[in-house]
Amino acid sequence: SWPAVPRAGWCPRDPPSLRPCACAAGAPRASSASSPRRGFCCALQAPCSASFFPPALLSFALAPAARVNVLPLALQGKGRGKQILVLGLDGAGKSSVLHSLATNRVKRSVAPTEGFNAVCINTEESQMEFLEIGGSESLRSYWKMYLPKVLLLVYVVDSADHARLPVAKQLLHQLIQNNSTLPVVVLANKQDLEGAYCITDIHDALALSDIGDERKMFLIGTHVAEDGSEISSSMKDAKDLIGQLVLETQ
Ligand SMILES: Nc1nc2c(ncn2[C@@H]2O[C@H](COP(=O)(O)OP(=O)(O)OP(=O)(O)O)[C@@H](O)[C@H]2O)c(=O)[nH]1
Numbered sequence: 001s002w003p004a005v006p007r008a009g010w011c012p013r014d015p016p017s018l019r020p021c022a023c024a025a026g027a028p029r030a031s032s033a034s035s036p037r038r039g040f041c042c043a044l045q046a047p048c049s050a051s052f053f054p055p056a057l058l059s060f061a062l063a064p065a066a067r068v069n070v071l072p073l074a075l076q077g078k079g080r081g082k083q084i085l086v087l088g089l090d091g092a093g094k095s096s097v098l099h100s101l102a103t104n105r106v107k108r109s110v111a112p113t114e115g116f117n118a119v120c121i122n123t124e125e126s127q128m129e130f131l132e133i134g135g136s137e138s139l140r141s142y143w144k145m146y147l148p149k150v151l152l153l154v155y156v157v158d159s160a161d162h163a164r165l166p167v168a169k170q171l172l173h174q175l176i177q178n179n180s181t182l183p184v185v186v187l188a189n190k191q192d193l194e195g196a197y198c199i200t201d202i203h204d205a206l207a208l209s210d211i212g213d214e215r216k217m218f219l220i221g222t223h224v225a226e227d228g229s230e231i232s233s234s235m236k237d238a239k240d241l242i243g244q245l246v247l248e249t250q
């Protein structure tokens with residue numbers, strides 16, 4: 001149900017079959033056998049002949065802690081979920097935030113997302129399908145392709161990366177300029193870092209007041225603290241808010 005990425009060379013190998021790629025099937029990638037992101041992401045694989053890459057239809061091996069509440073829709077055999085796009089510059093903390101939201105335990109990501117990272121989260125009220133697209137420059141051109149299909153955009157920024165906030169701002173504004181109603185949740189992540197901009201500064205740096213009155217827009221400070229601990233209250237707030245927006249928007 002996600003739009004296909006019109007680019008040759010990405011898995012799965014035999015479109016339109018839904019065979020998962022190697023990492024999706026749970027096979028560790030050669031370079032990341034011990035990565036905590038194993039099975040949590042779908043990184044791009046070695047070149048193949050596929051011309052379409054429907055990420056939401058790929059299935060993912062799940063981290064043990066995630067098994068109960070986090071099941072890809074493709075594995076569950078259920079219908080289309082509430083799709084939420086998670087974007088932001090590389091290193092902002094998208095994967096770390098997503099993993100924490102999914103498991104309710106903090107787990108920092110250690111490797112960049114080289115393609116897509118899809119996670120489904122079930123709450124009592126809804127089933128939410130999150131899609132992160134990596135934030136590196138080579139992947140940013142794909143961001144806008146996914147926007148028309150989503151209920152909500154979650155935009156993650158590194159609050160301590162002052163130098164790149166102007167780029168983060170520009171990309172956000174470009175993304176949503178033609179969609180005046182898409183709800184946006186901005187997560188000002190890495191609030192734990194010394195030198196992190198506070199919420200007010202992030203609001204100004206991203207010129208959020210220019211984004212328009214029509215849309216629902218929220219800004220929440222978050223951080224992904226020490227591995228293994230329970231997620232912070234701000235992270236729980238973010239999860240509740242996203243769930244609420246999804247219910248209101250569908
Ligand atoms: N101090 C601190 N570090 C964080 C936080 N969130 C993530 N990190 C670290 O920041 C780095 C990047 O995190 P990722 O979650 O991989 O970032 P990303 O936005 O998914 O990056 P791409 O996949 O490359 O687009 C990792 O080293 C994380 O451990 C946070 O809240 N505080």
Ligand SMILES: [Mg+2]
Nearest residue numbers: 094095112113
């Ligand atoms: Mg990532």
